Amino acid sequence: MDDLLREFVTETNESLDVVDLELVRFEQDPNNFKILDNVFRLVHTIKGTCGFLGLPRLETLAHAAEALMGKFRDGAPATGEAVTLILATIDRIKEILETLEAEQREPEGIDDDLIAALECMAASVAPDAPAPEQEVETVTPPPQAGSTEAVPTEPESAPPAAQADEAPAVNNAESQDGNGKSGHQSIRVNVDMLEHLMTMVSELVLTRNQLLEIVRRHEDSEFKVPLQRLSNVTAELQEGVMKTRMQPIGNAWQKLPRIVRDLSSELGKKINLEMQGAETELDRQVLDLIKDPLTHMVRNSADHGLESPAERRAAGKPEQGLIRLAAYHEGGHIIIQISDDGRGLDSARIKAKAIARGMVSRADAEKLSEAQVHKFIFTPGFSTAREVTSVSGRGVGMDVVRANIDEIGGAIDVKSVAGVGLSFTIKIPLTLAIVAALIVEVGGNHFAIPQMAVVELVRARNSGDHRIERIRDTAVLRLRGKLVPLARLTEMLGIDDGNAPDTGYIVVTQVGSHIFGVMVDAVFHTEEIVVKPMSSKLRHIPMFSGNTILGDGSVIMIIDPNGIAQALGSTVSAQLAVEEAAAAPDDVADAEMTSLLVFRAGSTRPMAVPLSLVTRLEEIDAKKIEVSNGRHMVQYRGQLMPLVSMNENVRVKGEGSQPLLVFSDGSRSMALVVDEIVDIVEDHLDIQVAGDNPGVLGSAIIKGHATEIVDVGHFLPLAFEDWFRRKEQPVDARPRAVLLIDDSPFFRNMLTPVLQAAGFAVSAVGSGREAFALINEGRRFEVVVTDIEMPEMNGFEFAEALHADPHTAALPVIGLSSVVSAEAIERGRRAGFHDFVAKFDRQGLIASLKEQIEVGCAA
């Protein structure tokens, strides 16, 4: 009997969840008898089973609800009131079930109130009687298309539902055979059972491996073949058990339509709930942990975020508010977004509250950006329910939500635009989810690298195309004409490998828009792993995102590409800074960090050139330098490469090795002769003193030293006179007018000659204001090229302002940025950019300019 009861409780709970959903749907679509039939059948089954098990209280309730629904089937209109009443009844049934589950018996109590109301309602709704005055509240439909709900929708072509004369017994039977609620066969399994299976499988794998080891020692063993089979079966078994842990996130969303429906009628708001990516799979454990925070946030959006229909009308928004839930995989994370198109966060109130709570001083608060202010809602202790609802009106318990998400190693971020809406982004790391990982060896240790971050594998050799080059201690790889910074895992992880040679493999990895190589000794295979969170004693190590047990039973650490990128001093954090461009001037400066190659030539003063302009660094044997036609040449990759001295003080060496900076463009290369390559540094490039000498743009302070910044554009024509003109023949004789906006004199000086040489007439200005001044003077331009990160008016704002003016609305704008992230591109598209080019991509810029002009001509 106990088992029977337990099964009844579980099954009924599931049925009730379906009833919840279906009823809300039915309310929107009162003519859909398929839905009603489904609900009716479920309630009827509950009633029948209660009678059988001797649960009178439940039986009476279900009966009363069924009677009212019977009226609907007879054609009575499904009013909001009636549905609310049935939902209330279902809630009561759930309460009773809880007690039933805990105490194995029905709780004491009477439900006369509900039953009376249900009977009264059933009596009052006469079939076919129009009852418009009862349409208290029309709630907008919950998601139909596009969302994957747990409930299978029945085919539309199905015949209309049978009417009331259908025998209850038949209904009952139908629900038993699964016709009612599930399209595929499934059984319920206790989670502990799965965990136990998982452990057992791991043990099995260990044992198998021991056996394999023994057989390996005995050639021609008769065990070999069966063991091979055992091995395969074990592997499959392991995979299968791992997959049973995964569940679609839709399971956590199942209750939301009902909650939103209740809230919308309670609050008198019209709410549309949209759900995308419900099929995204999550580890069961994570799912359990995020369920409550998600529900909480959706509740918040409905309660505080969305305005009343009247307010929305006044604000020029559609009456119906929108709450959107989306889940998807991204770069080894699962991203969940909860957004609404409501009023957004009230920055002023949050700020006032933060000051009142002593979290920030009044003076500091004034300096904070909106985004920084919004982050206060996550601060522990920021919100206590009572005060927040009255003060900020938003953010009830967001600190609690954050704490929950922190617990699973996730991160949460908020973006809010006053009057437009609010969006939370929850990023759950790999932790606990199954991912494919590349197993590599470094200094005798094995590590796993999440495959999602891996772009390609490169075999590094001492010679050949993929050679590791080093500039002092910095290793770089030249990959298809680009210099990729290399991370030496041995150094970063402090593993002593006795200075291994520069061979092995390079795992080219991408984090955001940043690409770098991870040097490893060997690459093995890929394996599907269940990431387990690291011990709290190890969680502080940024290089690892988790650990896992491999198929062979050993524990392996999982490398976090983000951590590596950060350790490389990459621009990943700078990217984030761009997103919060307004945050602080310092952040903007970070975004403008430039990698510079520092060298000496002709004097002891340091000189520098942006690293991204340099294709290659060479040290060649001075004996190989030949003189031809009065110029120094060297045979380089089967071609003659001209050498140009940095200045007259640099002597081409007669013996020893000669350092060269090689610049390539297509098949041509030239080299600048320098005395010594000093270092690669990251610094803010700010040319303070303009240069007098040809070939020098000016001087800047690099790592505390006054450094001459070299104008590469000056030297290229010295090697090949037609360097810039070769491929870049103007489309027609008339030079095209280009307006170049960049606050950095360096880039203006670098790009102007390049573009001029490509046949454009360039006007360069230092700010959006100056640009508008030129345009207002009546100057005509065919294309505008603008930097993104600029003080005063940034590139996005400039493009928006430009396109707001009908005279210049059609002017193509190309964005230049040192950081090309997906977010920036998206933002640029919205701002009206026609193209987006990385700052140092000369060829890309010229190609883009031509394209825009051609499009312009064709139009």
Place this chain on the structure above:
Amino acid sequence: MPRENGSIMSNESGNLKEYVTATVGGLLFGLPILRVQDVFKPERVTDVPLAPPEIAGVLNLRGRIVTLVDLRKRLDLPPTGDDQPQMAIGVEWRGESYGLLIDSIGEVLKLEDEAREPNPANLDDGFARMTLGVHRLDDQLLLVLDVGRVLDITVAPMAA
């Protein structure tokens, strides 16, 4: 007298407490038996680069990832010299599994709680923090380990 962490012994008759004893760096330590899950020989230990020095690595123990804590380093005891294979005592703390590396495992002792004496005043502070007191046995002293304190390994704040 310092209070025992939790009330794990409250259900035992009288004030007898059972301790699993182990030798580390020549000293005898006792762990409350209810704290101890198992005793095992660590095999296939994976090193964790950049980990705190007390962490000897991680390993798979019947499907769970166990963090190994080198008790000798944790207690700042001198190495004994002989490189004999170590044993580990498995404990569970705050939902995580740990293995405490010891030199050798001893017998299980039942000791009167009243007989336990507070740490001598001249005991090194760091060391004293991790022990709950001393039992005077016939031939030597038994130090009662405070598992919570032993595992309270301070780590640098999370970088991200």
